Structures are given as C-alpha cells and as structure tokens.
Amino acid sequence: xxxxxxxxxxxxxxxxxxxxxxxxxxxxxxxxxxxxxxxxxxxxxxxxxxxxxxxxxxxxxxxxxxxxxxxxxxxxxxxxxxxxxxxxxxxxxxxxxxxxxxxxxxxxxxxxxxxxxxxxxxxxxxxxxxxxxxxxxxxxxxxxxxxxxxxxxxxxxxxxxxxxxxxxxxxxxxxxxxxxxxxxxxxxxxxxxxxxxxxxxxxxxxxxxxxxxxxxxxxxxxxxxxxxxxxxxxxx
Amino acid sequence: xxxxxxxxxxxxxxxxxxxxxxxxxxxxxxxxxxxxxxxxxxxxxxxxxxxxxxxxxxxxxxxxxxxxxxxxxxxxxxxxxxxxxxxxxxxxxxxxxxxxxxxxxxxxxxxxxxxxxxxxxxxxxxxxxxxxxxxxxxxxxxxxxxxxxxxxxxxxxxxxxxxxxxxxxxxxxxxxxxxxxxxxxxxxxxxxxxxxxxxxxxxxxxxxxxxxxxxxxxxxxxxxxxxxxxxxxxxxxxxxxxxxxxxxxxxxxxxxxxxxxxxxxxxxxxxxxxxxxxxxxxxxxxxxxxxxxxxxxxxxxxxxxxxxxxxxx
Ligand SMILES: Nc1ncnc2c1ncn2[C@@H]1O[C@H](COP(=O)(O)OP(=O)(O)O)[C@@H](O)[C@H]1O
Ligand SMILES: [Mg+2]
Numbered sequence: 001x002x003x004x005x006x007x008x009x010x011x012x013x014x015x016x017x018x019x020x021x022x023x024x025x026x027x028x029x030x031x032x033x034x035x036x037x038x039x040x041x042x043x044x045x046x047x048x049x050x051x052x053x054x055x056x057x058x059x060x061x062x063x064x065x066x067x068x069x070x071x072x073x074x075x076x077x078x079x080x081x082x083x084x085x086x087x088x089x090x091x092x093x094x095x096x097x098x099x100x101x102x103x104x105x106x107x108x109x110x111x112x113x114x115x116x117x118x119x120x121x122x123x124x125x126x127x128x129x130x131x132x133x134x135x136x137x138x139x140x141x142x143x144x145x146x147x148x149x150x151x152x153x154x155x156x157x158x159x160x161x162x163x164x165x166x167x168x169x170x171x172x173x174x175x176x177x178x179x180x181x182x183x184x185x186x187x188x189x190x191x192x193x194x195x196x197x198x199x200x201x202x203x204x205x206x207x208x209x210x211x212x213x214x215x216x217x218x219x220x221x222x223x224x225x226x227x228x229x230x231x232x233x234x235x236x
Numbered sequence: 237x238x239x240x241x242x243x244x245x246x247x248x249x250x251x252x253x254x255x256x257x258x259x260x261x262x263x264x265x266x267x268x269x270x271x272x273x274x275x276x277x278x279x280x281x282x283x284x285x286x287x288x289x290x291x292x293x294x295x296x297x298x299x300x301x302x303x304x305x306x307x308x309x310x311x312x313x314x315x316x317x318x319x320x321x322x323x324x325x326x327x328x329x330x331x332x333x334x335x336x337x338x339x340x341x342x343x344x345x346x347x348x349x350x351x352x353x354x355x356x357x358x359x360x361x362x363x364x365x366x367x368x369x370x371x372x373x374x375x376x377x378x379x380x381x382x383x384x385x386x387x388x389x390x391x392x393x394x395x396x397x398x399x400x401x402x403x404x405x406x407x408x409x410x411x412x413x414x415x416x417x418x419x420x421x422x423x424x425x426x427x428x429x430x431x432x433x434x435x436x437x438x439x440x441x442x443x444x445x446x447x448x449x450x451x452x453x454x455x456x457x458x459x460x461x462x463x464x465x466x467x468x469x470x471x472x473x474x475x476x477x478x479x480x481x482x483x484x485x486x487x488x489x490x491x492x493x494x495x496x497x498x499x500x501x502x503x504x505x506x507x508x509x510x511x512x513x514x515x516x517x518x519x520x521x522x523x524x525x526x527x528x529x530x531x532x533x534x535x536x537x538x539x540x541x542x543x544x545x546x547x548x549x
Contacts, residue, residue: 050437051436052433052436052437071441072436072437073436073438073439073440073441073442074439075439076437076438076439077439081437082437084433084434084437088431088433088434089434090426090427090430090431090434091430092426092430093423093426093427093430097423100423101423101424101427101435101438101440102438104420104424104438104439104440105438105439149438153438153439
C-alpha cells in the first residue's frame, strides 16, 4: 500500500463537480507534482486530502488510515502538513507566533524549540524578523514563513499549493531549492504547481489534472518530453 | 465636583458596556457573526442572580458562581444548537436566527418571570460608599459618613457599585488580554479569527475554539449583569436589550473584532451617555449615543481600533 493513496475521489461545490473521481498515490520519500491549468482542481484535491472540504465519494488513505472521515484538525498530528495556496500566514501575529502555531499539536517544549532552530537555520530571514507581524513581510518571506510553519509540525508529508505563485524569479528558484532540501531531509512532498517546468524538474513522478480528471501520469522527466505536456503546460 | 462624579459614573457604566461589548466583538471576530441574543444573556444572568440571591440557602459568592455558570452554559448551548448548524449558511440566515434566539429568551422570561420589573438587591447592599469627600475635611474611604452628627454632607460620593464595576471590569480586561496573548488557547482564538481554514491546518479545533469564545463572552455578560443590576437595581425580561444594543454600538465604535477597541469603545460610550444625560438632556442621551456612532461610521468606518490589512505579494 502506498504512503498516501487517493482513490476515486469525487468532490462537489454545490452542483459544481470539481473532482470527477481522481486516483493517485504518493510513495514515501518522493516528490510528486500535480500540475494543471487554473481551475483544474488542484487546490480542491489538496483541501480534500487535508480535510478542509468533504469528499462526496472515494477515499484518501494516509499510512493506511482513512482521512475522509477524519476532521481537519486531527490530520496534522498524523504527520501531514499543508502549505496552502496564497500562503495564508496569520498576518496580525508575529513571525514567531506563526511558527509556534505550526507546532500547535505538539507537546514537548524542547522538541518544539529544536524544530524552531531548524526552521531558523533554513530561513535565517525569519529569525531576523521573528518579532515582526507576518503581514508586513514581503511575499517571498511570507511563503518561507508558510513553509516554516508547516515544518514546525514535524510532518512526514507536506502538501504544497503553488508555493511559487506571485514570486519574483529569484525567490522562485530559492523556494524550489528549499523544497528539494526538505525532501532530502526525509519529508515526502506533494507539490501542486502551475509552473509545470520547475515542478517537473524537481519531481520524481507527476500527474496532470484537467477539469477534475487525471489525464496523464508518469515519470516527471518523461512527462517533460511528452508532446501534449509540452504544448499545454511548458509553452513549447 | 459634580463633573468628577459624573465622569466616574460614566466610566463605571462604560466598564459594564465594555464587558458586554467584549462578548460581541470576540464572537464577531472568531465566529464571524453578530450574536444579537447576547443582550438577553445578560437578562438571564440578572434573573439567575436575582433568584439565587433571594434564596436563603444561597450565599452571595455561590449566587455569583451560579450566575456565571448559567450564562456560560446558555451561551455555549445557544451556539451549538442554533448557530453551529448554520456555520456555512449565508450571514443573513445566522443574523435572523440570532434575533429569533433573542426573542425566545425574552419570551421565556416573560412566561416564567412575568413582565413586571422586579427590584434587584445590589450585591453591595448595606455597604458604605467607596469614597466620600467632605469640604475642608478630606476624603473618607469605605466608611459611613463620620460627620453625620455635625450635619455635614459629602461634596462627592462614589458608591460601592460604581467602584466595583470599574475595578472588576479592569481586572477582567487585564486577565482577558493576558489570556488571549499568552496562552495557547488564546493564540488559537486569534488564529481562528484571522483565517479559520489555516487555523484548522495548524491542528486547531475550530468548533471547540468557537465554543470557548461563546463561553467567555457569556461569562463576561454574567458579570456585567450583576454589576448593572446592582447599579440600576431593576430586572425585567427587557433588561438586556438596551445595554445589549449600546454594547454593540460600543463594539462597532471601537472597531468590531478588536478587543482593546471594545474596551475603549465601551468606556467612551458610557462617559458620553452619562455626560450628555447630565449636561445636555436626559431624554436625548440615547439619541446622542447613536448619533456619535453614525458620525463615527461616516468619519472612520472601521472604528477606533479597526484595521485594514492589505494583502502583499
Ligand atoms: N469555494 C468554491 N465554490 C465553488 N466552486 C469552487 C470553489 N472553489 C473552487 N471552485 C471551482 O472548482 C474548480 C476547481 O478549482 P480549484 O481546485 O481551485 O482549481 P486549481 O487549484 O487547480 O486552480 C474550479 O472550477 C473552481 O471554479
Ligand atoms: Mg489552486
């Protein structure tokens, strides 16, 4: 059984059928990219996996446990963290308070401090600005905070929703480097991106989502050479 | 001296408004709804205090504990039964439900307690005034008039009720501020108020946090009920409506959703009300209070402490 296994997942917003029965899986240690155009259902997929919206049908199994019946706030402590689209840091709280909230479900103070030091090592900028309100950070810094906050729960898998969205090219490269580092340190990554080129370049495997259906899947480098992918997502 | 006396009475009344406004503003900030039944929780608290204080088996402290417990449980139950099922409904549906709950509470009170106002015995009944100032003799604290025999009357009297309302409110506000800023549960409340979805992704139980918010808001309403009924010693099924509306004004005035805003707005409103009652017109004082709100909304729609946060890229 795969680490994270999504099967026949169907999601509706009222009458709108956003996911029409998608299945995919993620093995431990992988970076999996989920690519697709705007409105394809990428965010919906991640929101359903982490319990923010209910599934109409189908299953999400994580470490063998069914997530579709688990309330969202219980999923974090099972080892899944989610860096949401648009970062969604707590703007009025300080950087440190945001990071502390990331460890909300953890108890051991020493271990939490250890994670905090790790995050500060990875993102020295966050340490410099730890007392600053998160809303006053630049977009790139907010993205780092959102990632750091997710890492504070010591997850075994991180779901990332368009972490490069709206960032300058310099930051985009930095964010993708960081994703690779996080993966190398043993965390599985499910990466949603519109920047297909970048996502495919760091992923092991990838799935292509089109209007609520998975239309292509396979090895990330092979997909990069796929004519359809080239035409639709790589602008070649 | 009469100005000082009025000012203190205003601050005292304003402290009570602030306690009620805190309930409005916290619920608005975290559950994103206007709980128009909040004023009627005060009324229920007033009756709980009235009934238990009249029972001779019940000492005053127990009566206070029961009052706070009744309001806390009532607030949490109302949220669970009436508002939670509408969590994802349009705001108008929730608003109408809240008004319905308000009428329900009033009508239950009408049925069980009748429409006749009852005289509330102050919790400080029989206690000497907090402060009396005598010309030429100075101030006397916590004592009956020692110059009674000489026929000397104080030029300034601050009643025990006025004093208690201010002191109790200040203590509660400090405690609440510490709770919100220093505890994990308080931080969870701030997170929920900013972004409920992101809060869930942190592992915060949003339903539990909203319940906690209603519990705290209703407990504050219970305290406000006792202080208010002691200062204005009457209770009827409509006791809660006017203070409820004024506290709502105070919350909007201070910037709805803002905790310091509710405190400042409440105190300011109390002072404006008492001063205009005394120096302008006792009939117009309520109108003036609402006019101040209208002017505020025109000049600064977000209220005193309300803030806008622009999204950054
Ligand atoms: N809250 C919502 N209410 C109604 N429809 C929605 C909502 N969120 C997303 N949708 C619709 O669901 C589809 C998938 O959206 P989304 O998952 O956000 O796509 P993506 O993240 O791939 O851009 C789109 O057609 C979108 O319009
Ligand atoms: Mg999206």
